[in-house]
Amino acid sequence: MHAFDPSERTQDEVARFVKTVVTPRPIAWISTQSADGAENLAPFSSYNYVSLQEPTVLFNSPNGEPDELKDTARNALETEEFVVNVVTEADIERMDHTSAAIPEDESEFNLAEVDRGECETVAAPRVADAAVSMECTLYDSIEIHDKLMILGDVQYVHVDEGLLTDGKLDMRDLDTVGRLGGPYYTVSDTLPFERQF
Ligand SMILES: Cc1cc2nc3c(=O)[nH]c(=O)nc-3n(C[C@H](O)[C@H](O)[C@H](O)COP(=O)(O)O)c2cc1C
Incomplete structure (x- = not known):
């Protein structure tokens, strides 16, 4: 077995290793709006849920002074709102396109030709045809080394009705990327083996 101490490798080598090992990662396609109304859309795969009874999700982005933050992080901190749109197979190309670095006053919704949907509890638009969108309000932000972890409480959910069976979302119908x-x-697909315990 090869063994190594991460502190003896370059930062790029360690990052590449961790991003290969921690896979597959879910993708939050996050829509936000700046304090002065400029909309933004970008994917974040350093993403997960934290609590479930009062659903809370998190994503990570590089930390820095406000003008150094990614637009998504700065908007989420400034407005205390963001929307997590779920990425399914039909969205891959448009989602990937929205990771392009473009000027703050230009919209990735226009760039990738993504239709906007209205939200109920936050000002930012959602991705109109996303399988699921979760409107979130800022719970907290935590500095972790060079990253900023941003946590949000899910306040409102939109789900494509065609994906519901008896009002419930079934994993077999949701091809999350x-x-x-x-x-x-990769695309999620179930295996013949199911959880036993
Ligand atoms: C699939 C995918 C996942 C990504 N995940 C992250 C992430 O977890 N954290 C991050 O800082 N950037 C991530 N990026 C890069 C951002 O999407 C990219 O920097 C984007 O331009 C940020 O946009 P913004 O400045 O409008 O917020 C990811 C890119 C892709 C394509």
């Missing part, structure tokens, strides 16, 4: 290491993506 995952991020792998390098430039690769």
